[in-house]
Amino acid sequence: MATTPAPEQMKRPMFGWLLHDGFVVTQRNLIATTRVPEVLFFSLVQPVIFVLLFAYVFGGAIPIPGADPAAGAAAYREYLMPGIFGQTVAFASAASTVGLAEDMQKGIIDRFRSLPMAASAVLFGRTASDVLRQVLVLAVLSVTGLIVGWRIHNGFIDAVCAYLLLLLFAYAVSWIGCWIGLHMPNTETANTAGLVWLFPLTFLSNAFVPLTGMPPVVQTIAEWNPVSAVVLACRELFGNPTGYISDAWPQQHPIAYTVGSCGLLILIFATLAVRKYRQSA
Template sequence: MSLALERGVIGERGSALTDTFALVGRQLTHLRRAPGKFIGIAMNPLVMMLVLGYLFKNFIVVPGSGDYQEYILAGCAAQVGLASIGPSAIGVASDLRTGLMDRLRSLPISRTSVLMGRTLSDLVLAAGTVVVVSVAGLLLGWRIHTGLWEALAGYGILLLFVYTMLWVGVLVGLVIRTLETIDAVGALVVVLFSFLSSAFLSTDGMPDWIRPIAAWNPVSAVVTACRDLWGNPSSPVRDGLPAQHPVIVALVSLAVMLAVVIPLAVRSFRTAAAR
C-alpha cells in the first residue's frame, strides 16, 4: 500500500510535465488515425468563409470602409475555438464511457496531466485548423497589413481563445456526458456566440438590447483584437471598454475563464473518475 501511494505521489508531483507530454503524444497518434475530427472542426469556419466571404461579399457592407473578406477572417478563425468545444466534450465523455479514464486513473500519473494532455493535443489539432483557415483566407484575398510581431500577437490571442474553449469542452463533457446532448449544446454554442458578436457583422446595427451582450461577448474582443493587430477592417464606432481596448479585454477575460474552468474541470474529473 505504501509503495502504491509513493508511486502516486511521484506521478502527481514529480513527473507531471513528463506525464502530460506522454499523453499528448498518445492523443496525437490517435488523431492521426482518425482525421474526421480535424475535418469536423475545419468545416464550419471554412463554410462560413466561403458562403459569407465569397458568395455574399457584395451584399454585406463593412462599416466604414474595407473588404468584407478581410473583415470576417478573424471571425472564421475564432470559430475554430467554438467548433472545438463539441469534439473536446465528446472525446472526454467517450473516454469516461469506455473506461479509458479509469485505466489512466489507475496509473501513477497526475490526474491534471490527463486533462492537460488532452487539451494540448487538441490545441495542436486546432492550430492546424487555424492554418488551413488562414490559407483559405489568403486564397480569397485576405492579407495581414502589419508587421511580424503584431501578426504573431494576433495568432497568440487566437490560440489562447481556442485553448480556453477546449477547457470549456472538457468541463462540458465531464458534466453532461450524454453524447447527443453534448452535440446539441456544441452546435448551439457555435451559432449563438458567433452571431451574438462582431465575428461576422458589426454590432452597430444590432438591436439596442442585444448590443451590450454582443460587445461583452469574449468572441467580439478576440476578433476585434485580431483585426487591429492584423490591420484588417473593423467597426469605426469604438464605444465601450471592449471596443476601445480589445486586446486587454480579450486577455483578461480569457485568463479569468481559464482560472475558473480549469479547477472546475479537474474537480469534475476526480469526481467522475471515482464513480
C-alpha cells in the same frame, strides 16, 4: 512468468509529473487524431465552407462602416477572416467535450483513474492536444483567406500576436468544453451539448456583422463577448477593417480584454473541471 524484474517507479516532484503525464496524454490524443484523418479533414472543411459562404453570399450585402465603399465585397472578406478565425477556434471546445465523453464512455478514463498518474493530466492533455490541432486549422484557414483576398498588413510580429491570442482563446473555451464533457452521460449527448452554446457565443458578436445593426441589448452582450474582443484584436493586429468600434471598454482595449477574460475563464473552468474529474465516479 515474466523475466523482466520489477522496476522502481521513478521519483519526480508533483508538478514535474503533471507535465510528464500531460505530455503523454497529449501525445496519445494527437496520435489518435492521425489514425482517424477523416475527422480532422472534415473539421478543416467546415470553416473553409464558412469562408466561401460568407465571402460570396453575404459579402456584398454587408457594408463595413469606415471601409472604402468602392472596395465593397472585398472589404467584407478582409473583415470576415478574423471573424471566421475566432468562430473556428471557439469550436475547438466541442472537440474537448466529445473527446472526454468518448473516453469516459469507453472506460479509458477509468483506466487513467486507476493509474498513479497526476489526475488532472487527463484534462491538461485534452485541452493541449485540442489547441495544437487548431494550429493546423488556422494554417489551412489562413491559406483559404489569402486565396479569397484577405491580407496581413501589419507585419510579422503583430500577426504572430494575433494567432497567439486566437490560441489562447481556443485554450480557454477548450476548458469550458472539458467541463461540459465531464457532465455528459454519453457521446451522443456530448455531440449536441458541445455545440449548442457555441452558436449564440459566436453569432452574438462582431465576427460576421458590425455591431451597429444590433438592438441595444444585443449590442451590449456582443460588446462584452470575448469572441468580439479576440476578433477585433485580430482585425487590428492583422490591419484588417475593424468596422464600428463602440465606447465599451472591451472594444477600446480588445487585446487586454481578450487576455484578461481568457485568463479568468481558464482559471474558473480548469478549477471546476479538475474538481469534477476528481469527483466523478
